Structure formats: structure tokens, C-alpha cells
Amino acid sequence: xxxxxxxxxxxxxxxxxxxxxxxxxxxxxxxxxxxxxxxxxxxxxxxxxxxxxxxxxxxxxxxxxxxxxxxxxxxxxxxxxxxxxxxxxxxxxxxxxxxxxxxxxxxxxx
Amino acid sequence: xxxxxxxxxxxxxxxxxxxxxxxxxxxxxxxxxxxxxxxxxxxxxxxxxxxxxxxxxxxxxxxxxxxxxxxxxxxxxxxxxxxxxxxxxxxxxxxxxxxxxxxxxxxxxxx
Numbered sequence: 001x002x003x004x005x006x007x008x009x010x011x012x013x014x015x016x017x018x019x020x021x022x023x024x025x026x027x028x029x030x031x032x033x034x035x036x037x038x039x040x041x042x043x044x045x046x047x048x049x050x051x052x053x054x055x056x057x058x059x060x061x062x063x064x065x066x067x068x069x070x071x072x073x074x075x076x077x078x079x080x081x082x083x084x085x086x087x088x089x090x091x092x093x094x095x096x097x098x099x100x101x102x103x104x105x106x107x108x109x110x
Numbered sequence: 111x112x113x114x115x116x117x118x119x120x121x122x123x124x125x126x127x128x129x130x131x132x133x134x135x136x137x138x139x140x141x142x143x144x145x146x147x148x149x150x151x152x153x154x155x156x157x158x159x160x161x162x163x164x165x166x167x168x169x170x171x172x173x174x175x176x177x178x179x180x181x182x183x184x185x186x187x188x189x190x191x192x193x194x195x196x197x198x199x200x201x202x203x204x205x206x207x208x209x210x211x212x213x214x215x216x217x218x219x220x221x
Contacts, residue, residue, distance in 0.1 A: 031207065032208070043212040043215050045212070046211070049209060087152075087153075089209070098143075100152060100153045102151075102152035
């Protein structure tokens with residue numbers, strides 16, 4: 001099993017729809033989880049941290065399932081500006097070796 | 111508050127030339143990282159540092175060296191540039207356990 005695995009997509013979603021991605025990780029000792037977005041030819045930018053209890057920021061909801069070792073990102077009422085690649089980030093183990101997933105490409109269609 | 115600053119933004123080198131990429135952060139972060147990203151690909155970790163004076167190899171360290179003489183700076187050196195090192199290079203910094211903050215990248219072409 002890969003350390004961090006994401007469906008590469010692309011996900012083609014009509015504007016206004018809800019879309020969700022999952023990201024699985026292999027190391028059960030992982031402690032920190034994040035979602036980033038990356039626009040074409042730009043640097044990754046932190047979207048949100050993922051907390052054990054789940055957390056929401058506007059239209060975005062992140063959840064952690066430790067038992068099944070995955071995190072999820074839900075985007076509601078999607079906007080054209082949400083088109084990007086979404087990167088899942090997991091710290092590999094307790095010495096903070098951060099592992100980036102390869103990303104899921106999202107295209108919001110007008 | 112500048113965050114993470116990378117210099118230069120763009121550079122073209124000839125095969126065999128050497129150069130140094132500079133990363134500076136003003137957030138007092140302990141950890142710093144260098145990544146490369148090739149077109150359509152994910153980030154690959156080159157080297158990282160968990161504190162001033164310490165460095166460690168990442169996934170793709172060959173052909174690169176790094177130094178962390180000051181907490182705020184992390185330098186990436188290409189000893190003898192090769193066309194395979196044409197890429198976008200990103201620097202990032204973080205506190206332990208925290209999210210990484212990225213610079214806006216250096217686009218490097220090796221001819």
C-alpha cells in the first residue's frame with residue numbers, strides 16, 4: 001500500500017454541485033493531516049488542517065477516519081474558482097516526515 | 111510579513127554549471143524543506159532540515175546539496191547541473207507538527 005494515496009481524477013463537476021475526495025494513508029501512527037490546493041504552475045497553499053473531530057470552513061468540510069485510515073474533503077456549492085489540484089498531506093510518523101499525495105484534479109464546469 | 115521567499119524566481123543554466131537557490135522564512139519555523147515538481151507530477155522531497163545546522167536526505171537527493179547555517183535560511187545547491195534537473199523548485203517551512211508554508215517557486219531550466 002502506498003504511504004499516501006489519492007484518486008488522480010480528473011473529477012469534472014458542474015458548478016453548484018457537491019464533490020468529495022478521499023485520501024488513504026498507510027501508517028497508523030500518523031498524527032497530522034492537511035488538505036492543500038495547488039493551481040497550475042503555482043505553489044501549494046494550505047486549505048485546511050484535518051482534526052479528529054472533523055472540521056468545517058465555509059463550503060469545505062474535512063474529516064478523519066482513523067479506523068479505516070483515510071481523510072476526506074467535501075466541497076459544497078462548488079464554484080468555478082474551486083478548479084485546482086487538491087493535495088492530501090500526512091505526517092509519516094512521529095518525527096514529522098511529511099508525505100504529500102500526488103493530488104486529485106478537480107474541474108468545475110460552468 | 112513575507113512568509114517564505116525564494117530567489118531567484120527563474121534561471122536558465124547550461125549543463126555542468128553550478129548554482130545556489132536561496133530560501134528565506136520569517137516565521138521562526140524550525141523545519142525547512144526543498145521539493146521539486148516536474149510537469150504533471152507530484153512534489154518530490156529533495157532534502158529537509160529540522161533545525162539550524164542539521165540537514166537530511168529526502169526522496170531524490172542525488173545531485174543536490176543543502177545547508178542550513180541560519181535558522182531562517184535554507185540553501186539548495188546544484189553541483190553540476192544536468193538537463194534532468196529542469197524543474198520547478200519549491201521551498202517550504204513549518205513548525206513541528208504544523209502545516210508547511212511554501213514559497214512561490216523557482217523555475218529552473220538546464221540546457
